Amino acid sequence: MGAASLLALGVKEGDLVRLCNGLGEALLLVGLDEGLREGEAFLPMHWTDSQCSQGAVNRLIAPVVDPLSGQPMFKQGRVQARAQLTRWQGLWCGRGEWREPVDWWARRPLPEGNCTLLASWSESTERLWQRLGAEGHWLRLPMKEGWLAVALAGDRIEGILLVGGRRPDIKVDLLASLLGTPLQAGALNQTLSQALAGDSRLVCSCLRVSEQRIVDAITRQGVSELAGLQALLGCGSNCGTCLPEIDKLLIKHVFLASA
Numbered sequence: 142m143g144a145a146s147l148l149a150l151g152v153k154e155g156d157l158v159r160l161c162n163g164l165g166e167a168l169l170l171v172g173l174d175e176g177l178r179e180g181e182a183f184l185p186m187h188w189t190d191s192q193c194s195q196g197a198v199n200r201l202i203a204p205v206v207d208p209l210s211g212q213p214m215f216k217q218g219r220v221q222a223r224a225q226l227t228r229w230q231g232l233w234c235g236r237g238e239w240r241e242p243v244d245w246w247a248r249r250p251l252p253e254g255n256c257t258l259l260a261s262w263s264e265s266t267e268r269l270w271q272r273l274g275a276e277g278h279w280l281r282l283p284m285k286e287g288w289l290a291v292a293l294a295g296d297r298i299e300g301i302l303l304v305g306g307r308r309p310d311i312k313v314d315l316l317a318s319l320l321g322t323p324l325q326a327g328a329l330n331q332t333l334s335q336a337l338a339g340d341s342r343l344v345c346s347c348l349r350v351s352e353q354r355i356v357d358a359i360t361r362q363g364v365s366e367l368a369g370l371q372a373l374l375g376c377g378s379n380c381g382t383c384l385p386e387i388d389k390l391l392i393k394h395v396f397l398a399s400a
Contacts, residue, residue, distance in 0.1 A: 142171055142222075144392050145179040150224050153397060155308055157225040157245065157260055160184075162218065165200035168225060168245055169193075170258070173393055175385075182222065186215045193247040229266045230308040231259040234316045235292065235300025241272065253320045254300070256313050266304050273302075280324070289333070296323050312336045344390075345376035345383045355387065359394040367391065 142150075142158075150171075152158060158171045160182065169184065177183060188196045205214040225245075233239040236254040239246060244264075248257040261269070266287065273279045273290060278299075280291045287305025291298055298319050303309060315336040319329065344352050358364045358373055367387060371378045377387050 142173070142182050143175055143177040143179055144173060144397060146177070146182070146222075147171065147173060147397060149179070150222060152224045154393065155230075157227060158222055159225045160198075160201060160220040160222050162201055162220045164203060165197075166195070167198045167201060168195035169198070170247070173389065173397075175389060175392065182220070192249070194243075194245050196247060225260075225262065227260045227262045228264065229261055229269070229287070229304055229306065231302060231304040232308055232311065232313075233257040233259060233300060233302050234313060234320070235302075236320050237300065241269075251313070251317050253317045256317070258308065259304075269304065291324065291329070293324060298322055298324055298329075309337060344386050345374075345379075347379035347383075348375040350374050350376040350383075352390065355390050356394060359390065360398075365391070365395045 147153065150158065152171055154171065154173050156171055157168055160167045160169065167184075174183060184198045186199055186202075188198055190197055199215065201220055202213070202215055202218045206212060207214075227244075234251070234254070234256050238255060239248070239257040239259065243259050244262055245260040246257050248255050270281060270288070270290070274281070278293045280293060282289045282291070284303070284305065286307070286309070287303065290302045290304070292300040292302070298321065301316060301319065303311070312335070315332060319332055322328070342352050344350055344355060354374060355370060355376060358370055362373070364370055364373060367377065367384070370376055370387060370391075377384045
């Protein structure tokens, strides 16, 4: 969705949004796309219940086909959108599938197992831990926002669960490198620190300025406009190709964050 739509719904990137009409409903993570007009939402089609608990968006489209070609009308449809509040969001990175009951989930396969995004609006984090702790093979560790739990099979890491008010930005592939390894406090802490640093892609190729440096300048140093970022970091001051990406970061971390 575009920034104006996110603002109207009172949501941020990564929040859950419920789309519904007379045909059905879908519950999905929302992202920012400045190419969309206010009131528009773009969704990839053909998602099934095997990958997301409530993500089959084809159910929102009327069963109408072109009279000549038989092409389904998967290009447009009307829906109502509203924010889905959650009590916690989480991420499971494990050698096996996440099997505990939860209100919402979406998963993707990994070479070492799978990554599953989780969310609940009906259960507290403490109730979740009571259920997991009763199984006896979990180790819980505190985090700055929320907690982390390691699932063990003997002395080896079977999976890692992160739980908090919002899902952290994390390098999943790095987290997955711990799967199947012996539990060692030093290696666990080091890998977690690196993974929780989040992905920092290169935004400005000319001057080698990463996304994280731009975000830090906005959130920590109070830079709130393009000219300030250009003066401080130089990004966007050469060829200009990265200017649309810089604008998106300003919208996300200045405009939407202050709304």
